Amino acid sequence: MKHPARNPFADDLSVGQVASRSGIAVSALHFYEAEGLIRSRRNAGNQRRYPREVLRRVAIIKVAQRTGIPLKTIREAFKALPQERTPTADDWSRLSAAWKAELEHRIDRLTRLRDHLTDCIGCGCLSVRSCPLHNPWDELGKQGAGPRLLDPD
Amino acid sequence: MKHPARNPFADDLSVGQVASRSGIAVSALHFYEAEGLIRSRRNAGNQRRYPREVLRRVAIIKVAQRTGIPLKTIREAFKALPQERTPTADDWSRLSAAWKAELEHRIDRLTRLRDHLTDCIGCGCLSVRSCPLHNPWDELGKQGAGPRLLDPD
DNA sequence: GCTTGACCTTAACCTTACTTGAGGTCTTAT
DNA sequence: ATAAGACCTCAAGTAAGGTTAAGGTCAAGC
Numbered sequence: 001m002k003h004p005a006r007n008p009f010a011d012d013l014s015v016g017q018v019a020s021r022s023g024i025a026v027s028a029l030h031f032y033e034a035e036g037l038i039r040s041r042r043n044a045g046n047q048r049r050y051p052r053e054v055l056r057r058v059a060i061i062k063v064a065q066r067t068g069i070p071l072k073t074i075r076e077a078f079k080a081l082p083q084e085r086t087p088t089a090d091d092w093s094r095l096s097a098a099w100k101a102e103l104e105h106r107i108d109r110l111t112r113l114r115d116h117l118t119d120c121i122g123c124g125c126l127s128v129r130s131c132p133l134h135n136p137w138d139e140l141g142k143q144g145a146g147p148r149l150l151d152p153d
Numbered sequence: 154m155k156h157p158a159r160n161p162f163a164d165d166l167s168v169g170q171v172a173s174r175s176g177i178a179v180s181a182l183h184f185y186e187a188e189g190l191i192r193s194r195r196n197a198g199n200q201r202r203y204p205r206e207v208l209r210r211v212a213i214i215k216v217a218q219r220t221g222i223p224l225k226t227i228r229e230a231f232k233a234l235p236q237e238r239t240p241t242a243d244d245w246s247r248l249s250a251a252w253k254a255e256l257e258h259r260i261d262r263l264t265r266l267r268d269h270l271t272d273c274i275g276c277g278c279l280s281v282r283s284c285p286l287h288n289p290w291d292e293l294g295k296q297g298a299g300p301r302l303l304d305p306d
Numbered sequence: 307g308c309t310t311g312a313c314c315t316t317a318a319c320c321t322t323a324c325t326t327g328a329g330g331t332c333t334t335a336t
Numbered sequence: 337a338t339a340a341g342a343c344c345t346c347a348a349g350t351a352a353g354g355t356t357a358a359g360g361t362c363a364a365g366c
Contacts, residue, residue: 014342014343015342015343016342016343025324025325026342026343027324027325027326028323028324028325030324030344030345031323031324031325035323043332044332045331045332045333045343045344046331046332046343046344047331047332047333047342047343047344048343048344063266063270065323066266067263067266067267067270070322070323071322071323072322096270099270100267100270100271103263103266103267103270104267106263107260107263107264107267110220110256110259110260110263111260113216113219113220113256114220114253114256114257114260117216117220117249117252117253117256118253167312167313168312168313169312169313178354178355179312179313180354180355180356181353181354181355183314183315184353184354184355188353197362198313198314198361198362198363199313199314199361199362200312200313200314200361200362200363201313201314218353223352223353224352224353225352
């Protein structure tokens with residue numbers, strides 16, 4: 001084992017250690033750094049050294065990504081924190097509440113879509129004028145650009 | 154208005170007509186054709202002419218996409234139909250049932266994630282060993298590639 | 307018969323989120 | 337002291353799902 005942190009006084013983590021602890025590839029960590037999502041110090045040999053709190057930051061990034069938040073937005077959220085600090089418990093509380101709302105919105109949209117799909121299975125209605133999944137575009141398209149009644153985003 | 158289908162005998166649609174009726178850009182229709190999702194005949198002047206059923210096909214493509222099905226998969230589904238016909242009511246029934254299952258799976262995953270997020274808001278637990286959103290990676294990462302307990306796909 | 311708008315093709319570009327490769331350096335165990 | 341393995345940078349590639357541009361043709365109305 002050649003990891004620097006064998007030394008108990010060096011609390012810092014190498015990029016490889018962060019990778020193995022976070023489950024994120026080294027290349028992805030480089031990428032996050034280039035995108036301004038995480039930062040590192042360098043040792044004498046120009047290698048990255050991360051404070052432990054980077055693990056927390058990375059954990060937040062992963063959670064946010066799974067809710068469908070783009071990296072750009074995560075970066076903005078981090079930047080908006082005082083001193084661009086790594087989110088505290090309190091910061092996390094606010095961030096996660098906002099992202100949860102986002103997530104619920106997405107769930108709602110998918111659920112509505114599923115319900116329409118449920119109604120339409122077996123009715124063959126894609127061929128019929130009254131189908132809510134199909135008809136709007138065909139009927140209303142005549143009046144210009146196609147309205148997307150079910151996908152108002 | 155210069156649309157060819159002024160002529161009541163020409164039931165076929167030009168690409169522009171399909172675009173305005175379906176709400177899909179002409180460039181996207183070209184793209185779908187190149188990807189094998191739709192087909193067209195050509196008139197004497199090499200312009201695309203679509204039978205009306207293309208609207209049905211396109212409607213199905215849009216619905217499938219909104220459930221998160223990639224184009225590649227949609228194409229496979231179409232190819233699997235007898236004679237690669239445009240889906241009949243019956244075909245649609247089977248396709249939409251399969252896609253609905255997919256959709257429900259996605260909703261489930263997002264819902265689980267939301268529930269974890271709900272539990273974690275305000276608990277500050279991202280900093281604590283017991284947090285299900287954070288801990289696994291930090292703790293288990295030591296044993297190799299990071300497990301993603303909440304994202305088993 | 308000419309202008310205009312719809313259409314054609316091919317190729318390049320876009321965004322997001324990374325990975326891969328090439329060529330070179332550091333660190334650490336032995 | 338040396339070899340292995342971890343690390344460095346920078347450029348290019350990948351995937352999906354298109355859009356945009358360039359250069360040219362076709363069709364319809366006046």
